[in-house]
Amino acid sequence: MRPSAVLLAVALAALLAPGAGLPVGRRGPRNKLLLVSFDGFRWDYDQDVETPNLDTMALDGVKARYMTPAFVTMTSPCHFTLVTGKYVENHGVVHNMFYDTATDMKLPYYTTLGLRKWWDNGSIPIWITAQRQGLRTGSFFYPGGNVTYQGTAVTLSRKEGILHDYKNEKEWRANVDTVMRWFTDEGLDLVTLYFGEPDSTGHRYGPDSQQRKDMVMQVDRTVGYLRDSIRRSGLESSLNLIVTSDHGMTTVNKKASDPVELRKITNFTFEDIQFYLLDYGPNGMLLPKEGKLEAVYEALKDAHPKLHVYKKESFPKSFHYANNPRITPLLMYSDPGYVIHGKVNLQSNNGEHGFDNGDISMKTIFRAVGPSFRRGLEVEPFESVHVYELLCKLLDIVPEANDGALSTLLPTLTPEATSTPSPTPQAGTSGVPGTLSTPGTARSTSHVTSAGGRTGPARLPGGCPALTTGMLLATVLLAQAA
Structure with missing residues (x-):
């Protein structure tokens, strides 16, 4: 066989090989991701009670001194910031309640959770972004996870009822078991899991109460059960776990002389x-x-x-x-x-939130552990708006336009996870609309989805897609072989 024909055969084999044109840098299967929120968990709730499981999680992974939530420090707005990477004025979920100034309609939190027009107002949360790029996602009680966005629903979801008992520890463990099955049996790549405590207890009894302290210990037991469940499910080496919250809590001055x-x-x-x-x-x-x-x-x-x-x-x-x-x-x-x-x-209420997010009582927690995270690292405080970019990096998906910066939380990842190239949008392709805003910068974001849900196309150092380069090489060799 002539040398040119040999080169032609090699080039064509490379073009037709499985994974040709997929993102450069992918090494093995994609890790899964579980984002867990314990509503109203103030940043210092682990300092006045024993929390051995949260402490162990910090030793095994990453802990922030505290995280600054978005303003307004309410459940729905702050949770939507975590899954969109946008400040509240940019994602539009500005309150826990739906309201209409023209009709004077106001709907309570539980009703608003299932109201599509309140959530689906232009911003695309990470569940939908991930699904558009070939992944399967789930939302278990997470605010915003039970409606459709631009006609697309989360792969699997659960919504709590209006009379749901947020403090039932037996149900908490059953919910964890369900989420583990979603990963192992249903093949989900991303799940967001929500618990309504210690927020509910903090409201009723106040953040300094013994009842709140007891509930924090229940949260800690659940974190331990969750990590044990991850190990029992065989996911410890392939699942990244983030435990966080939406906001803190402060004591209401009910005896104030100047209400x-x-x-x-x-x-x-x-x-x-x-x-x-x-x-x-x-x-x-x-x-x-x-x-x-x-x-x-x-x-x-x-x-x-x-x-x-x-x-x-x-x-x-x-x-x-x-x-x-x-x-x-x-x-x-x-x-x-x-x-x-x-x-x-x-x-x-004896406890309340919704105050200035700069107040220390509104700060909340961030813990992370898993194959992509460094061990025993404590990081300085950061804003919750940056978490979304980290989630997208962990899932290897192209983010939507957002207000966060990947550089903020990139140091929490291992060198191997950091060095894996993020999916690179190709100019001129359709996909993610608009621009991604980070402090002092603006860059366009767009993507195409190829087989298997991976984003691409892969790009060589010169910026030329691998598939295009291979086709040009094959064309030249064909001409030489003729």
Whole structure:
């Protein structure tokens, strides 16, 4: 056989080989990922009770000193930030409740969980992104995981009922068992698992109560059960586990001599208000009637030393919250320990969240362990908006447009996991719309999906796709062989 013919045969074999054109750097099977959230787990809850399993997890993996949640520090907004990588004003889930200022409709948290139009408003969470790139995903009670996005549903999902008992430890273990089966029997690659504690207990009894401490120990036992289940399922070497939360908790000053009661503020009247969203912790929104905006603002802006009232356009930019069409012309928040009362005093919680995310009591936890994570590493605090990019890196998928930066959490990964090239979008291909915004940068993101759900095409050092290069080589050799 002529040398040129031999080279031609080799080139064609390379083109037709399994995996040709797939991303460069893939080494073996893709690791799975389990993201677990324990709602309302304040960053220091492990400091006043024994938490041996969380402590062991930190020794075996990565621990953040604390994580700063998004503002507004509520369950749905903060959880959606984790799975979109967007600040609240950019993903649009601005509250736990659905509301419509035109009809005065307000729906409670449990109803809102299943309302597609509240969640599916332009942002694509990681479940859908992963599925579009060939993976299978699951959501177990995780906020936002039970609706369709642009017509696509999560592969497997569970939604809690309105009377769901969040503190049932026996059910917690059954839920963990189900999630393990999803990985082993259903072949899922990503699962998000949500527990409603210690948030519920913290609200009812307060963050300094013995009941909260007991619940944290239950959380710790569950972390131990979860890690044992991962080992029993044979997933320890192929599953990355992240345990985190949405926000912290602080004690409500129920005996304050100066409660924030809007109805008692001089020169303010609800007769001037067309729509309001109040009595939900330390946050409030107001839509004044036509022509009444200035009067309402002037009456409220300096009415109480613990109350901060803003016109939408003047709300602090650092919160990344107000620049969304769902936000009303006037909005407010109160200082830690104070809640906002509207027409009557409806709130009776001993613990509350929703405060300034810069307050230390609103900080939360981050733990990670698995084959991709370093061992015994404690990292400095970071914002939760960066977690999404890490999740995409762990799954080897191209992220949607987001506000995070992979560089923030990349040092938590092992050298092997860090050196594996991230999927590289090819300019001009369809896939992820828009641009990905990171501090001081902007880069376009797009992808194509090839067989097996891997993103590509693979690119050689010169930026030329491997398949195209091989075809050009084959063409040249064919001409020489003729």
